[in-house]
Amino acid sequence: MQTNLADFIRGTPEGIEAESILRACVHCGFCTATCPTYQLLGDELDGPRGRIYLIKQVLEGAPVTRSTQLHLDRCLTCRNCETTCPSGVRYGRLADIGRHAVEERVPRKAPDRIRRWVLKEGLSRGGLFAAALRAGRLVKPVLPAALRAKIPPAAAPQQWPARTHARKMLVLEGCAQPALSPNVNAAAARVLDAVGVQLMAARGAGCCGALRFHMNDQDGGREHMRRNIDAWWPYVDQVEAIVMTASGCGATVKEYGHLLAQDPAYAEKAARISALTRDLSEVLPQFEPELVRLARPRAETVAWHPPCTLQHGQQIRGKVEGLLRALGIDVRLCADSHLCCGSAGAYSLLHPELALPLRDRKLANLAATGAARIVSANVGCIGHLQSGTQTPVEHWIELVDRMIGPVGDSP
The missing domain is CATH 3.40.50.11810 (Rossmann fold)
Structure with missing residues (x-):
């Protein structure tokens, strides 16, 4: 795909990356067949190929409308299209770059801005989210049915193992998971303890940054990433891996090195953190016999x-x-x-x-x-x-x- 990027992004790290991704696309349309939103809506602009064209137009300086923003908002960023694409188009990164450019040019209406701010602030702050969830359980009977269905019953956190082991790994506690599914990390700790590995959580580590980043608060997302790096850094020479029990967090933490590559204070640390990061499903198969x-x-x-x-x-x-x-x-x-x-x-x-x-x-x-x-x-x-x-x-x-x-x- 030929490109002619506008001055506002030409030559920037994002522009160089976007241009490389755009030029890899050969318009084949294989991605359309596996796009969930295209399957539901049947609109070319609600599929990866159509969204790539929209992003290309934005980055080349064409007028940006609320319609463009809506089509990009509707993308799940599931990245199924990346698995399908025979040309290796990194659509997820292009979508982040395109959405950010659109966000700067199309003001959202007040209700949408407020809703997004509430979700961004409420979901990414573990303590605040836990308090909101407790309040939601108290008034659950009077909530709308759709919202009631989102509130799970309270679950008492189970015991973490008390034993220590020479082999150690870190785990990301996350933001929403400790309140919604408090036993997941404890279960991972107990299973690893049974095979001789101590799972530890670093104080100060929280939201991986994905929530803010993918809602176009990319600066806020990167701040979460830096905070996690600071929390983990004292342990990096002591642990074999940083274990992710939420695959959404794992997909983001593995990209810290790329997302902070332009930050001179964190680029090398971020790359080290990404290299240490493993999904739990990558860690446990090595202990299959035990x-x-x-x-x-x-x-x-x-x-x-x-x-x-x-x-x-x-x-x-x-x-x-x-x-x-x-x-x-x-x-x-x-x-x-x-x-x-x-x-x-x-x-x-x-x-x-x-x-x-x-x-x-x-x-x-x-x-x-x-x-x-x-x-x-x-x-x-x-x-x-x-x-x-x-x-x-x-x-x-x-x-x-x-x-x-x-x-x-x-x-």
Whole structure:
């Protein structure tokens, strides 16, 4: 694709990156077939190829309208198109660059600005989100049905292991996950403890930055990234990995090196952090023999929902299924397992008219597997799916934790 970028972005790091991505696109349209929003709306401008044309026009200086902003807003950033693309177009990065350019040129109306500010501030601050969730549970009976479905029952945090080990890893506690699914990190800590690894959380680390960054507060997102780097840095020479139990966070932390490459104070540190980062599904398979020995046999069938941030963002496939099957679990993938469930960070709150049909389609496919339980790897997907079904939805590490049993049973 030929480009002629406008003066406002030509020669900048973002412009150079965007130009490289645009020139890789050959207009083939393979991406359109796997785009969830195109499947729902049937509009070329609500598919990757159409959005690439819109971003190209913006970066070349064409007038920018609210219509352009809406088509880019509707993108889930699921990155399925990247998996499909035969030319390796890095659409996710181009979308971030394009949205930022549009945001600077198209003022949002006050209600939209307020809603986005509330979500950005409320979801990315763990303490504030936890307080809001507690308040929401108190008034849950009088809330609208759609909002009630988003509020899970309270769950008491379970015990973290007290033992120490020579082998150590860090875990990102995150922002929403400690309140929504407080036992996920504890379950990961117990499973790793059983195989001789101590999982630690660094004080001061919180939101990975993805929420703000993908809502066009890129400066705020980078501040979250710097804060996490500062919190982790004293431990980098002591740990084998920084473990992500939410695949959405993992996809972002693995890009810290790129996203902070122009920051002279953090570029090298960010690259080191990204190199240390592993999704939990990348860590545990190395302990498969020990886990098979420790696990109690469990005749159970589960439907595995691979989050987009795992299979498309991080390009990790097959690891969770392989480990669970080695432990004796009957794992089933649903039809169209490559398609997004509609969660996508704050997307389900900003665009319920698209997120809910995607959720319901996904749940119907998951139900067709005949499984009595759904497991996934990202807190957003888990909450979004659970809001539409009575079938239990949980993180896959919670299932493994139950199979191994209490910490005291570990040798």
